[in-house]
Amino acid sequence: xxxxIEQLLNGLQLGITLFLMSAGLTLVFGIMQIINLAHGSFYxxxxxxxxxxxxxxxxxxxxxxxxxxxxxxxxxxxxxxxxRHLYKRQHLDQVLATFGLIMFFNELIRVIWGRxxxxxxxPAGLSKSIQIMPGLPYPTYRLxxxxxxxxxxxxxxxxFAKTRIGMQIRAGSSNREMVGALGVNINLLYTLVFxxxxxxxxxxxxxxxxxxxxxxxxxxxxxxxxxxxxxxGGIGSIRGAVVGxxxxxxxxxxxRAFLPAILRTMLSAATADSAAASLSSMAxxxxxxxxxxxxxxxxxxxxx
Amino acid sequence: MMTRxxxxxxxxxxxxxxxxxxxxxxxxxxxxxxxxxxxxYALAAASLDLLLGYGAMISLGHAAFVGIGAYTVGILHFHxxxxxxxxxxxxxxxxxxxxxxxxxxxxxxxxxxxxxxGALSLRTTGLHFIxxxxxxxxxxxxxxxxxxxxxxxxxxxxxxRSSLPGLSLGNGSQFYYLxxxxxxxxxxxxxxxxxxxxxxxVRGAGNNDRRIKGLGIHSYWYKLVTFVIAGSSAGLAGALLxxxxxxxxxxxxxxxxxxxxxxxxxxxxxxxxxxxxLGAAVFLLLEETLAMYTEHWMxxxxxxLVITVIFAKRGLFGFLVGEKERND
Numbered sequence: 001x002x003x004x005i006e007q008l009l010n011g012l013q014l015g016i017t018l019f020l021m022s023a024g025l026t027l028v029f030g031i032m033q034i035i036n037l038a039h040g041s042f043y044x045x046x047x048x049x050x051x052x053x054x055x056x057x058x059x060x061x062x063x064x065x066x067x068x069x070x071x072x073x074x075x076x077x078x079x080x081x082x083x084r085h086l087y088k089r090q091h092l093d094q095v096l097a098t099f100g101l102i103m104f105f106n107e108l109i110r111v112i113w114g115r116x117x118x119x120x121x122x123p124a125g126l127s128k129s130i131q132i133m134p135g136l137p138y139p140t141y142r143l144x145x146x147x148x149x150x151x152x153x154x155x156x157x158x159x160f161a162k163t164r165i166g167m168q169i170r171a172g173s174s175n176r177e178m179v180g181a182l183g184v185n186i187n188l189l190y191t192l193v194f195x196x197x198x199x200x201x202x203x204x205x206x207x208x209x210x211x212x213x214x215x216x217x218x219x220x221x222x223x224x225x226x227x228x229x230x231x232x233g234g235i236g237s238i239r240g241a242v243v244g245x246x247x248x249x250x251x252x253x254x255x256r257a258f259l260p261a262i263l264r265t266m267l268s269a270a271t272a273d274s275a276a277a278s279l280s281s282m283a284x285x286x287x288x289x290x291x292x293x294x295x296x297x298x299x300x301x302x303x304x
Numbered sequence: 305m306m307t308r309x310x311x312x313x314x315x316x317x318x319x320x321x322x323x324x325x326x327x328x329x330x331x332x333x334x335x336x337x338x339x340x341x342x343x344x345y346a347l348a349a350a351s352l353d354l355l356l357g358y359g360a361m362i363s364l365g366h367a368a369f370v371g372i373g374a375y376t377v378g379i380l381h382f383h384x385x386x387x388x389x390x391x392x393x394x395x396x397x398x399x400x401x402x403x404x405x406x407x408x409x410x411x412x413x414x415x416x417x418x419x420x421x422g423a424l425s426l427r428t429t430g431l432h433f434i435x436x437x438x439x440x441x442x443x444x445x446x447x448x449x450x451x452x453x454x455x456x457x458x459x460x461x462x463x464x465r466s467s468l469p470g471l472s473l474g475n476g477s478q479f480y481y482l483x484x485x486x487x488x489x490x491x492x493x494x495x496x497x498x499x500x501x502x503x504x505x506v507r508g509a510g511n512n513d514r515r516i517k518g519l520g521i522h523s524y525w526y527k528l529v530t531f532v533i534a535g536s537s538a539g540l541a542g543a544l545l546x547x548x549x550x551x552x553x554x555x556x557x558x559x560x561x562x563x564x565x566x567x568x569x570x571x572x573x574x575x576x577x578x579x580x581x582l583g584a585a586v587f588l589l590l591e592e593t594l595a596m597y598t599e600h601w602m603x604x605x606x607x608x609l610v611i612t613v614i615f616a617k618r619g620l621f622g623f624l625v626g627e628k629e630r631n632d
Contacts, residue, residue, distance in 0.1 A: 035431060037563075085614045091431065092362055096570045097613040099563045104606025111600050224442060224559065231435040278450030285439040285446075289424060292436050296428040 002136045007257045008250070013142050015249025016149030020204035021226040022233070022241040023156060024197025030236025031173040031193055034083055035094045038101035039201055039226065040219025046071040046202025047209045047218065048109060051120040054209075060123030067206035068199050075198020079191050102220070109216040117215035145207050152200070156238065169193055173236070225252075228288045234298030243299060248284050255280035309625045313578060320484055324477035336476040337548070338592060342585050343483040344544045347490055349568035349580035351537035356566070357575030358498050359530050360510030362434045364562050365421070365441030369414040369535040371557030373542025375448060376410035378460045378552035385463050403466035403473070407543050414539020415532050417444075422531030426524055429513070438559055445557040459553025466547055473547060483544050487581070490537055494577055497533070506530050571612055573619030582621050 025039045050067030054060055078101065086094050121127075122141045129137035160166040172179045172189055180186040204222075212218065229248050233240025259280045263272035291299065320343070327335040348370055355361040383390040383399025391397040400406055421440045428436055454460050465473040473479045497503050509516045509523035516523045546552045555561070564587070572583025590608070594601030616623050 029431070035434070082610055082614070089613075091434070092356060092566075092570065092574070093613050093617075095362070095364070095434070095563075096567055097610045099567060100606040100609030100613070102606070103602040103609070107600050107602035107606065111603060220560075224438070227435050228439065231432055235431055274450060274452060278447050281446035281450065282443045285443040288439045289436060289443075292428055292432060293424055296432060298432070 002133070003257075005133065005136060006138065007254055009138055009142065009146070010257075011250040011253035012246070013146050013149075013249070014253055015246040016146055017204050017208055018222070018225055018229050018249055019242055019245035020149060020152060020200045020207075021222060022229040022245055023153075023238060024200040025226055026230045026233070026236055026238065026241045027169075028194055028197045029230070031169060032083075032087060032190055034087065035091050035098065036083070036197075037095060037098035037223065038078065038105065039197070040221075040223030041102055041105035042071040042075050042198040042201035042219075043205035043208075043222055044105065044109060044214075044216070044219040045074055046205030047120075047214045048113060048118065048205075049202075050206035051118040051209050051214045052113075054120055054123075055118075060126075063120075063209075064203070064206050067209075068202045071202020071205065072195045072199035075201075076191050076195040078198075079194035083194065084187070084190075106216045106219075113216075115216070117213040120209035120214055122210040141210060145211075148203075148207065152203070153242065160238065165189075165192075225284070228284055231298055232288055232291050234300040237298075237300045240298055240300035247287070251287050252280075252284050255283040259283075312621075312624055316578070316581070324480055328477075333476055336480050338588070340476070340480045340483050340548050341545075342588050343480065343487050344541050344548060345565070345568065345588060346581040346584040347483070347487045347544070348538050348541035349565050349572070349584045350487070350490060350494065350577055351534040351541065352565050353569045353575065353577055353580045354494060354498070354530055354534045354537075356569055357577075357579075358503065358510055359506045359527055361426070361527060361531065363425075363437040363531075363534075364434045364559060364566070365437035365439075366534070366538055366565050367557050367559065367561035368421070368441035368444045369418055369538035370542035370545065370561065370565075371444065371448065371552075371554070372414045372417050373410035373539030374546035374552040374556050375454070375460075375542075376413045376539070377406045377466065377543045377546040378462060379454055380406045380409070381462045381466070382454060382460055401464070401466055403468035403471075406466050407540065410543035411536040411540045414542065415536035417539075418532045418535025419528070422528050422535070426527050426531065438562070441557055441559060441562060445554050445559075448554040448557060455553070457554065459551055459555070462546065462550040462552075465550060479548070483548075486540060486544065490540075491577055491581075498577070502526060502529075567609060571609070571619055573621030573623075573625075576619070576621050576625075579619050579621035582624075583619065586620060 021039065021043060024042075025036065028034055028036055028039075046067040048067075049070040050063040053066040054063035057063070082097055082101065083094070086097055122139075126141040126144050128140050130140050130143060132138050132143075160170060168179060168184050168189060172184070172186060176186060179189075205219075208222075225248060229244035230241055231244075232247060233242070233244030260273055260276040263276045263279075266272070267275065320339075323339050324336050327333060327339075348366070352363065352366045355363050355366070380390065380399045381401050384401045385399075387398070389398045421437065425433055425436045425440065448454070449457050465479065467473070468482070471478050471482065473482065498507065505516060505521055505523060505526045509527060513523055542556060545556070568583035568587050569580045570583070571587055572581065573579025590605060591601060594604055598604075612620075
C-alpha cells in the first residue's frame, strides 16, 4: 500500500513536469497554429543554464531564475527570427524548420558544454525526506516540484480567466485579424505567448535537472511524451493538458513499477520481466493510440 | 526541345548510372558505398513523398517501416546463421540469406505493418495523424529494444549480405546497381500511380478530403492503399540498408530518422517524387562534407534547413526546375 502511494506521488511529479511542458506547447499550437518540435530544446536550455549557474553560484534560486530567463529569451528570439515567417505555412514546413532548430540547439549545447552530462545537486534545504505518512518518507525536493507545478497551474488559470492579457490571448486565438484591428499589437502578443511557453519549458528543465542527467538531446524524450499528452488531452486545451499530463505520468510510472509483478503472476519470471519491460515502455503509446481510435480529437478538443 | 525538367532528370540519371565506373577510375570505392546509401535513402524518402506530397498524410513514423524491413532481413539471416528454425509450425522455416526470399518478405512485412498502422491512423487527421504515426513508430522502437534475442539496444550484425542468383552483392558496384534498379522501378511505378485515376483521388483527398467524399468516393481506402504502398517500399529500402551496412538496430526506427526522411522530402521538393532523390543526395552529401570539417556539423545543418524552409518554398528540385514547370 505504501509503495502504491509512493509510486502515485512519483507519477504525479512526472505528470506535473509534463504539464509544464505541454501547457506551453498546447498554448502555442492552440493560439498560433504552430507545431513546434523545438519545444524540448527550451527545456534543455533551462536545465543547462540552471545547472551551470547552480554550480557556479551555489544558489538554487538563482539557478531557477537564470534557467527560466534563458529559455524565455531564446524562445522569444526563435519566434521573431524563425517561426514568425511560418504562421501561414502548412504544418509540414513548421515540422521541418523546427526539426532544423533541434539539430542546431543540440549541437550548440555540445559545442558549449561538451559531450559529458552535467550533474546538478539537489538544493541543500530540500535534500532530506519528509515523513508524509507513518513508514513513508518522501524526498522533499520532489514534493517541492509538485507544489511549484500546482502553483503554476493555478497561476495560468488565473491569468487566462481573469486578466486583460489572458483575454487578449484567448481572443487572438479565435480571430487574429479582429484582435489586431482592435489595436492590440498582435506580433508582440505572439512573441510574449511563445516566450511564456518557452519559460514554462525552461522551468520544467531546471526542476528536472537534479532528478535526471542534464545532457544534449534530453529535450527529445520529454518532447515526445509532451506530444502524447496534448494529443490525448485535445490540442489547444489547457484542461486537456492537465488531464493528459496526469494520465501519462501515472500510466508511465505505475506501469514501470507494477507491471513486472503483475505479469509474474501469470508468466514465468524471465518472460514476465522482458514482457513487462517492453510493455511498460510502450504503455503510453498504446494508451494514446487507444484514445485516438476512440476519440480522434482527444479527450477535450479545444475548438468545437 | 527538352524542357528544363527533363534536362535535369537526364543529367541526374546519367550521374547515377555512371557513378561506379567513375569512382573506379578515380580509385575511391568509398564513393560507391556512399552513393548506395544515398540511393537507398532516396527510395525511402520518395516513398514518404507519396504520403506527404500527394496524400497530405504527414507521417512522422515512416522510419518504422524502414526498421521493419531491416529487421526482417536481420532476423532471417540470424536464424540461418544460428541454424535455428524461426518457425516450426505450421511449416518449418529455418531463416534464409537468399535475397529472393528476404527482400520480398521484408517488403511484405512492412506492408502488413503499414496496413495495421494506416488503418488505425487514418481515422484521424492533421496534428493527430502526425502524432499517432509517431506513436506507433515509438511503440515498435521500444518493442525491438526489448528483443534481447536479437541484440536489443545494441542491434544485430549480419554475417554477410544476402545472396542473389547471378549477382554478388558483396561487390560494391553490383550492390549499387541493385539499389538503383529498385529506386528506378519505384519511381517509374509511382509516377504511373500518381497520374492514374487512383492517384487523382489520392491527390484530391490530400487537397480537400471533404470534396472528394462529397463526390461519393470513399477516400479512406485510397489513402490506406497509398499508405501500404509507401510502407512496403520503405521496408524494401530498410532491407537494402541492412544489407548495405550489414547491421540492423532499433535506431532505424527512431523518430529522428523519420524526421530526417521528412527533411529529405521537403529539402528536395514536395510532391515531385524526383525531388526527394535530390533531397536525399544533398542531405547526405552535406552531412558527409560538413562532418569532414567539424564534428559539430549539425550546428550548420540546422540553420541551413531553417533557411531552406523559409526561402525555397518548393524545395531544391522546384528551385532548379523553375517556377513555370510545375507539374501539379
